[in-house]
Structures are given as structure tokens and as C-alpha cells.
Amino acid sequence: MNDLIETLRKLGMTDYEAKAFAAITKAGSGTATDIHVLSGIPRSAVYGVLTKLNEKGIIEVQHTKPMKFRAVSPDRAFEKLKEDYYAESQKAFEMLENIYKTHEVDLKEEIVWTINGVKNVNDRMIKMIESATFEIIFAASYPSFHKIMEAYPVLEKLKLALQKRLEQGVKVKITGSTQHDADAIAEVLPGAEIRTYSDKITMAPVKGGILVVDDTEVLIAIIKEEIGNEDLTAIWSNGNEVISIFKHFVDAEWRACTIPE
CATH class of the missing domain: 1.10.10.10 (Winged helix-like DNA-binding domain superfamily/Winged helix DNA-binding domain)
Incomplete structure (x- = not known):
């Protein structure tokens, strides 16, 4: 009882x-x-x-x-209780969503957020990609883009999100380490603009990767130890100054890279 x-x-x-x-x-x-x-x-x-x-x-x-x-x-009582519970849950959800949207405006004043865990980083990157309207720049130097999905299977959804944006006319630019990387990326993302690091760049500038979307958001993924480590960490920002710095960096890197054969 x-x-x-x-x-x-x-x-x-x-x-x-x-x-x-x-x-x-x-x-x-x-x-x-x-x-x-x-x-x-x-x-x-x-x-x-x-x-x-x-x-x-x-x-x-x-x-x-x-x-x-x-x-x-009992079955009728259960249905009534379930209906009431759902209605109250929906009401609570809508109220929380309204509060969240109100704070979302305030959050733009914050400059940098740290994101921990592969799934959380993946979710943020997909959200960024889905919000893109004209350009996505993916400077994935280590590991190269096509190897990321092998190292972190959960990131396979990134490829699908990028494919969808390409189909919708969004420009996608990706850097790779070698000609082999470029060929592999072109195979999974036909339509993407791809470049490789030139001989002048003797080492990959970032052990991780940088994602810039529409000059409005930037995410820097950091691989601390071995590839595949579940404790992937990223730094995300929509602050103008932070975006400006990293956008300048990836643009300069893009210009210094070589167009693959």
C-alpha cells in the first residue's frame, strides 16, 4: 500500500x-x-x-x-493521471523553455565556454553546423577530418550534418594534412573545398581542430592525450573578439595551404 x-x-x-x-x-x-x-x-x-x-x-x-x-x-484512472501528468510536464517544459530563451540572450554576453566529453562536443558542433547559412570552415589538422570519425565514432553524425549543408548550398572548407587526406575527405564530402598543408607548414598548427561558422561562432577542439580519449575538450565562443582572432588564423592558414591535385 x-x-x-x-x-x-x-x-x-x-x-x-x-x-x-x-x-x-x-x-x-x-x-x-x-x-x-x-x-x-x-x-x-x-x-x-x-x-x-x-x-x-x-x-x-x-x-x-x-x-x-x-x-x-484502474485503466481509466491511469489514463486520466497520465493525461494530467503529460499536460503538467508540457506546461513545465514550455515555462522552462521560455526562461531558457530569455537567458540565451544574456548568454551572448559571455565570451568563452568550455565543453567536456565527446558527446557534448559533438552535439555543439552539429548545432553550429545546422545553424550555418553561408560558410563552414573546418581546420581539422590532427587527426585529419576523415580520421576523426574513426577515432571518435560518435562524430560520424558530423559528416551527415555537413553533407546536408552542402546540399543546401552552404560553403564548406576543410583543411587536411596530406594529399591522401584530401582524397579521403573529397570522397565522403563531395562538393567541399579542400586544401592541404603546404611544405612551408612543417607541422600541424593545432592538435585538435577548429570549427568556424558564419563568422558568428567558433569551437576549438583540444586533444590532450591519445586520439580516441573520451575526455575530449572544446572551447566554444560567440564573442566577436574571440571569433575575429580565430577566423583570422584559419583564413591565413587556408591561404597558406595548397589546393590538392
Whole structure:
């Protein structure tokens, strides 16, 4: 009985409502006095509780003297509780979403955020790619773009997101380390502009990668140890000064790179 009461409370009932409904269901039907005795609810609170349960549509009232109350069938009660729970959940979600959107404007004042974990980094990158309207620059120097999915399988969704943006006319520019890298990238992302590091660049400038979208967002992924490490970390910003610095860097790198054969 206690487990039932606890479960009913989790579905949105008050403690008294849960106890009263459990008591009515067990008894089949009863007067307010019966419910008071069976449930242990104070006599002064019983009618108020029964009125609430009636409003929820999970008990019925027989207008005799004294009035009698009975529970509806369990499947009907479950459907009503589920509907009410969903409606309240949806209402809470909408309220939270409105609050989040309000704060989202304020968040733009923040310059830099750190993102930890492969999945979280992946989710942010996909969100950036999906928001792009004219240009995506992916300076993935180590590992090269086509090897990223091998190292971090969860990032496979990046390829799909980039393919979709290419189909929608967004320019995608990617740098690779070698001619082999360029060929592999071209195979998975036909239509992307690809360049490789020239002989003048003796080593990859970043152990990780840089993603710049529309001059409005930048993400710097950092590989601390071995490739495939689940503790991938990234720095994300939509601050104008930060974007300007890294956009200048990737543009200069792009110009210094070689167009593959």
C-alpha cells in the first residue's frame, strides 16, 4: 500500500489524495467517514481531498445521504493521471523553455565556454553546423577530418550534418594534412573545398581542430592525450573578439595551404 501511495504521489497527487484514492480503490466505495478511517486522513480534510479527486476524474460521487464515493476502473484512472501528468510536464517544459530563451540572450554576453566529453562536443558542433547559412570552415589538422570519425565514432553524425549543408548550398572548407587526406575527405564530402598543408607548414598548427561558422561562432577542439580519449575538450565562443582572432588564423592558414591535385 505504501508503494502505491508513493507512486501516486510521483504522478502528481498530494499525500492526502494518494492515501484517499488508495483507500477508495481498496474499499470499492465508501462514505467520507469510511475514507477517513481507512486512510488516516484528518476528518476535516477528507471532503476537500475527495473534491480534488473528483475534479481529476478518477473517482465518482453518488449523491445519497451520506454521499458515497467510488474509484473509477484502474485503466481509466491511469489514463486520466497520465493525461494530467503529460499536460503538467508540457506546461513545465514550455515555462522552462521560455526562461531558457530569455537567458540565451544574456548568454551572448559571455565570451568563452568550455565543453567536456565527446558527446557534448559533438552535439555543439552539429548545432553550429545546422545553424550555418553561408560558410563552414573546418581546420581539422590532427587527426585529419576523415580520421576523426574513426577515432571518435560518435562524430560520424558530423559528416551527415555537413553533407546536408552542402546540399543546401552552404560553403564548406576543410583543411587536411596530406594529399591522401584530401582524397579521403573529397570522397565522403563531395562538393567541399579542400586544401592541404603546404611544405612551408612543417607541422600541424593545432592538435585538435577548429570549427568556424558564419563568422558568428567558433569551437576549438583540444586533444590532450591519445586520439580516441573520451575526455575530449572544446572551447566554444560567440564573442566577436574571440571569433575575429580565430577566423583570422584559419583564413591565413587556408591561404597558406595548397589546393590538392
